[in-house]
Amino acid sequence: MTGYIKVRKAAEHNLKGIDVDIPRDRLIVVTGPSGSGKSTLVLDTIFAEGQRRYVESLSSYARRFLGRLDKPKVEKITGLPPAISIEQKGRTKNPRSTVATSTEIQDYLRLLYANIGVPHCVECGRPMEQLTAESAARLLLDENGGQHIHILAPIVQGETGNHVEILDGLHKNGFVRVRADGEVKDIDEVDLDARKKHDIDVVVDRLELSQKNRERLIGSLETALETGDGRAIVSRDGVDDLTFAEQLMCPKCGKQYNKLGAKAFSYNRPDGACPVCNGLGVTMALDPDLVINDENMTVHDISRRINGSERKWWNERLVALGALQGFTLETPYKELTQKQRDVLVWGKPAISLSYTTVNENSTWEITRKWHGLIPWLQRVFDKGSSSDKQWYQWWARRIANEFSRKSTCEVCNGRKLKPESLAVTVAGQPIDEISSLTIKEASHFFEDITLTEREHKIADLVLKEIRARLNFMLSVGLDYLNLDRLSMTLSGGESQRIRLATQIGSALTGVLYCLDEPSIGLHARDIGKLIETFYHLRSLGNTVIVIEHDRDTIEAADHIIDLGPLAGVNGGELVAEGPPEKVLA
Ligand SMILES: [Zn+2]
Numbered sequence: 001m002t003g004y005i006k007v008r009k010a011a012e013h014n015l016k017g018i019d020v021d022i023p024r025d026r027l028i029v030v031t032g033p034s035g036s037g038k039s040t041l042v043l044d045t046i047f048a049e050g051q052r053r054y055v056e057s058l059s060s061y062a063r064r065f066l067g068r069l070d071k072p073k074v075e076k077i078t079g080l081p082p083a084i085s086i087e088q089k090g091r092t093k094n095p096r097s098t099v100a101t102s103t104e105i106q107d108y109l110r111l112l113y114a115n116i117g118v119p120h121c122v123e124c125g126r127p128m129e130q131l132t133a134e135s136a137a138r139l140l141l142d143e144n145g146g147q148h149i150h151i152l153a154p155i156v157q158g159e160t161g162n163h164v165e166i167l168d169g170l171h172k173n174g175f176v177r178v179r180a181d182g183e184v185k186d187i188d189e190v191d192l193d194a195r196k197k198h199d200i201d202v203v204v205d206r207l208e209l210s211q212k213n214r215e216r217l218i219g220s221l222e223t224a225l226e227t228g229d230g231r232a233i234v235s236r237d238g239v240d241d242l243t244f245a246e247q248l249m250c251p252k253c254g255k256q257y258n259k260l261g262a263k264a265f266s267y268n269r270p271d272g273a274c275p276v277c278n279g280l281g282v283t284m285a286l287d288p289d290l291v292i293n294d295e296n297m298t299v300h301d302i303s304r305r306i307n308g309s310e311r312k313w314w315n316e317r318l319v320a321l322g323a324l325q326g327f328t329l330e331t332p333y334k335e336l337t338q339k340q341r342d343v344l345v346w347g348k349p350a351i352s353l354s355y356t357t358v359n360e361n362s363t364w365e366i367t368r369k370w371h372g373l374i375p376w377l378q379r380v381f382d383k384g385s386s387s388d389k390q391w392y393q394w395w396a397r398r399i400a401n402e403f404s405r406k407s408t409c410e411v412c413n414g415r416k417l418k419p420e421s422l423a424v425t426v427a428g429q430p431i432d433e434i435s436s437l438t439i440k441e442a443s444h445f446f447e448d449i450t451l452t453e454r455e456h457k458i459a460d461l462v463l464k465e466i467r468a469r470l471n472f473m474l475s476v477g478l479d480y481l482n483l484d485r486l487s488m489t490l491s492g493g494e495s496q497r498i499r500l501a502t503q504i505g506s507a508l509t510g511v512l513y514c515l516d517e518p519s520i521g522l523h524a525r526d527i528g529k530l531i532e533t534f535y536h537l538r539s540l541g542n543t544v545i546v547i548e549h550d551r552d553t554i555e556a557a558d559h560i561i562d563l564g565p566l567a568g569v570n571g572g573e574l575v576a577e578g579p580p581e582k583v584l585a
């Protein structure tokens, strides 16, 4: 769509009631001295009005949550498309967000690994094999011969009902016999008690196990796996059933597990997190030397250090313990014997305490087991890390920060994912290796990647998305960033350009983009690439308004709006407007 965004009598902040006509589907640069009113015009007037109209268009229910936005001081704006502002700092402050997650590259990586990743045995490192009808047939023929077998597909397992509809459906699909509660019969003859639980397996074939039946065996197993939702049963007279599941199996150690889904490649999810460190990559161990960090501390000092303050019931317990073990609150730790220390610190051996406490007007007899300082702290920590009560959370944080040493998790080696997920590779690389590459390295990896034809078929779309995002980031000069770099640690210019890359990825059209000095922090050689990005957005049918001082960007604009002449009250006027050849002449 062409035409103009017409702004009439814009008077927000220092703007002097100016009129501007902004051509749509063009690159517009708004320039002028600092404080002349550039962001007041672009962000506080044009973008703000776009936002306000968007909110007004929502249901009253949604508006209640968003609140009403004030109308900017402007007489009218016509021809305004939906507006998106790409600010320097994002609104989301998710501490776990990384370059890869904020650009959706991480999501696509997970899809890639779930779909074409090669799983390896976590015991012996061999590639796992997906059980197929063919490998099941090979196993059966290798180990058996001559018997007659039934090939069945499990349909109903321990469910109440007469299952008439299911049986009808099987019949319509050409099946004739089923095994109902262990008995093979014609489907017509099945009459199940609707109030009881039943098992139903459908009979796919009955045949003799022999090489001459090999093809038929494979075909029937295939049908059974399809009908039984990935499971097939082979029943032989006098022996237990064999169940084959379409899952992964190590050809050497026989270890089996289900194919991993995309969630298994996220350490923020229980499906993917290392079970020992819960996806943190570090484990935490309480260290007595951090609790008793000075040998001269008295037992009383230790109580105060643990609690962060004087705590009566702790002191009472320690007095009672000391009375039995031969120390007082004022005994320095260094004067305690090893035996006394073991009881105090570790609760070894466990000791039962009985003492009296006076609480306001009442007296209580208390009997408690003494567990030891460290076991007590450990219990409070375990409770606190899974509790939503603030008091427990406060304790858990203190214990983690003050009394514990963090060490790299020994199960995942700090890699955060569970071993099965880490054992899946694409082009020989596990997912965490890829996530830690720089954008430049990752882009080489995905350009050079060689896949089989089957893998290409499955993964081409996903690869296209990954490559597009990497290329956009390369094109705006972010080649040096690591994919696992935390978003919080990015500079304003970097995060703005990443968000720009994400926008291009989403390929919106008919949108107004507002950007505030995106060239900040960018090397001169990369400014050309940034301008290319604006042109790309424009070619998709979008209007791009950029606040900018950079000369190259100004010259690249289709239309320039120059505000000034000076800052503050001496600014806010339209100095010049038009194409570069007119304004810059
Ligand atoms: Zn193995």
Ligand SMILES: [Zn+2]
Binding pocket: 274, 275, 276, 277, 278, 279, 280, 281, 282, 409, 410, 411, 412, 413, 414, 415, 416
């Ligand atoms: Zn771990």
